[in-house]
Amino acid sequence: xxxxxxxxxxxxxxxxxxxxxxxxxxxxxxxxxxxxxxxxxxxxxxxxxxxxxxxxxxxxxxxxxxxxxxxxxxxxxxxxxxxxxxxxxxxxxxxxxxxxxxxxxxxxxxxxxxxxxxxxxxxxxxxxxxxxxxxxxxxxxxxxxxxxxxxxxxxxxxxxxxxxxxxxx
Amino acid sequence: xxxxxxxxxxxxxxxxxxxxxxxxxxxxxxxxxxxxxxxxxxxxxxxxxxxxxxxxxxxxxxxxxxxxxxxxxxxxxxxxxxxxxxxxxxxxxxxxxxxxxxxxxxxxxxxxxxxxxxxxxxxxxxxxxxxxxxxxxxxxxxxxxxxxxxxxxxxxxxxxxxxxxxxxxxxxxxxxxxxxxxxxxxxxxxxxx
Numbered sequence: 001x002x003x004x005x006x007x008x009x010x011x012x013x014x015x016x017x018x019x020x021x022x023x024x025x026x027x028x029x030x031x032x033x034x035x036x037x038x039x040x041x042x043x044x045x046x047x048x049x050x051x052x053x054x055x056x057x058x059x060x061x062x063x064x065x066x067x068x069x070x071x072x073x074x075x076x077x078x079x080x081x082x083x084x085x086x087x088x089x090x091x092x093x094x095x096x097x098x099x100x101x102x103x104x105x106x107x108x109x110x111x112x113x114x115x116x117x118x119x120x121x122x123x124x125x126x127x128x129x130x131x132x133x134x135x136x137x138x139x140x141x142x143x144x145x146x147x148x149x150x151x152x153x154x155x156x157x158x159x160x161x162x163x164x165x166x167x168x169x
Numbered sequence: 170x171x172x173x174x175x176x177x178x179x180x181x182x183x184x185x186x187x188x189x190x191x192x193x194x195x196x197x198x199x200x201x202x203x204x205x206x207x208x209x210x211x212x213x214x215x216x217x218x219x220x221x222x223x224x225x226x227x228x229x230x231x232x233x234x235x236x237x238x239x240x241x242x243x244x245x246x247x248x249x250x251x252x253x254x255x256x257x258x259x260x261x262x263x264x265x266x267x268x269x270x271x272x273x274x275x276x277x278x279x280x281x282x283x284x285x286x287x288x289x290x291x292x293x294x295x296x297x298x299x300x301x302x303x304x305x306x307x308x309x310x311x312x313x314x315x316x317x318x319x320x321x322x323x324x325x326x327x328x329x330x331x332x333x334x335x336x337x338x339x340x341x342x343x344x345x346x347x348x349x350x351x352x353x354x355x356x357x358x359x360x361x362x
Contacts, residue, residue, distance in 0.1 A: 006210075009224035010351075012203025016225060017232025019195040024237050026188055028173030029252040031196055033280035034304075037297065041304035058311035075186045077283055079193020080200070084287035087201035096289040099208055099276075113292045116275025117282070117299015118306065123271055124279060125307035126318065127264025128257065131278040132196075134265075136226065138254035140233035142339050144326040145256040152265030153272065154214075154223075160270050161215035168212040168276065 005093050020140055027072075030137025034124035036077040039068050041121070058125070101168050112167070172240075176250040197284055206284030208276025208292070215273055218361075220354040227347040234343070238336045253325035260318050275299065 006012075020031055042062045045053040053059055062068040088094040100109035124130040127149055129138075135153065138146025161167070171177045175185055203225045204210040213219025240246035272278050275296040277285055282300070285293030311318070329336040 006204035006221075007202045009203050009221040010228050012199045012205070012221075013225035013228025014232055015195065015199035016203075016229035017236070019192060019199060020229060020233040021236040021240075023192050024233070024251060025172050025240065025246060026174045027185065027192075028176040028250050030254070031192070031280075033278070033283070034300070037279055037300040038304040041301045041308070044301060045305055045308075056308045056311070057315075058308040070186070072185060072189045075189035076193035076196070077280075079190040080197035080280060080283050081193075081287045082190075083194035083197025083199075084201035084206055084284035085197075086194070087198045088206070088288035091202070094289045097291065099285070099290045099292050101209075109292055110295060112274050113276070113295035114299045114302075116271045116273070116277075117296035118303035119267055119271030119299075120275055120277075120279060120296070121300035121303020121305075122307045123264045123267035123303075124300070125264075125304055126314070127261045127268060128255065130268065130280070131226075131272075132280045134254055134261065136229060136233075139226075139230040140237060141251070141253050142234060142238075142328045142336060143254040143256060144258070144323055144328060144331060145254045145261050147328065148256065148258060148261045149265040149268070150226075152262045153269040156266035156269030157215045157273050160273050161212075164273070167273065168209065169216045169218065 005091055016136070017140070020136060024140075030133065030140070031076065032073045032129060032133035032137070033077060033080070034121070034130035034133060036071070036073045037121055038062070038125060039071055039074055042068050101166075103166065170244055170247050172246050173250050176247070196280070197287065200281060200284040201288055205281050206286075206288040206290070206293075208285065208290070211278075211281055212273055212276050217357065220358065224351060224354065227343075227350065231340075231344060231347060234340055238340065253327065256323040256326045257318070258321035258323060260320065271303075 023030055039062055042053060042059045054063065098106060098109060127134055134145055135150040139150055174180065200206060204221050205225060210219050210221045214222045241248040277293055277296050279300055282293040282296045328339045
């Protein structure tokens, strides 16, 4: 593991906070992430079965205008990828790998990554956002939403970590 | 006062997508450099091994929160034009809890999965496919969930408005709580290493 090559989390936190503040100032809204995946989901479903995608009531919110991909969050996620790639390359910490806990098999990790991802995608839609859009943005706005989400997320994470004690340790 | 700039029409939708790329770039850079593209660090908090997530997260919340309300108080930013994250109490409580489980199992959340993939982690790509499937799953079962999804709406409720106190009182409490949390995390980490 790339030990100690990271910045202090406080420094990273200040950078994230200033980025969020600048977004408030310039755009009048905060950061996000999960809605981009919801849009990718719409586009993929449309490619496979346009009629079925068009019939899903929840997806209709993305299908009113032009291309759903011409969306602020989709572009923000593209920027996020490039920014993180730049960080990884400049610090020489970029490694192509299938990251997993040392005791887990590759198949096991495939299962946890996929099933965890499905849960994340579902839960983020139910909560109207994720760690970025609700916890970070809402938390900074002192919105009730942000603090309800962040407390529920950490309490649940701690409880299930006690249940799945060997998952990541 | 002419900010938020976009809300006051200083640039159009096309330019806003460029802003999205720039903002996203710094978002990704700080996530990756803070170690938040690494699932071992991301889940470390739940095993009391690595507190990078709460440290970065609550530092970011405090910086953005004090900055936002300071700009508002100084009349440098029109707070009425800020899109406040809407509250739907029960869906966000249940959604947050399910999300916590997903985050633990996947080892990522949506934004950090993108940072994970950008640092070469292919498991993060698998998690991203999961998120796309999970979003579709939600859309498929949405008719059955719509009633719950729309329930307990509190609009743009904020802690200061609900508690009936000045926003600086709430920020001071958050500073105090975060300070105590950071202090105990540092002590705990020093002891266990």
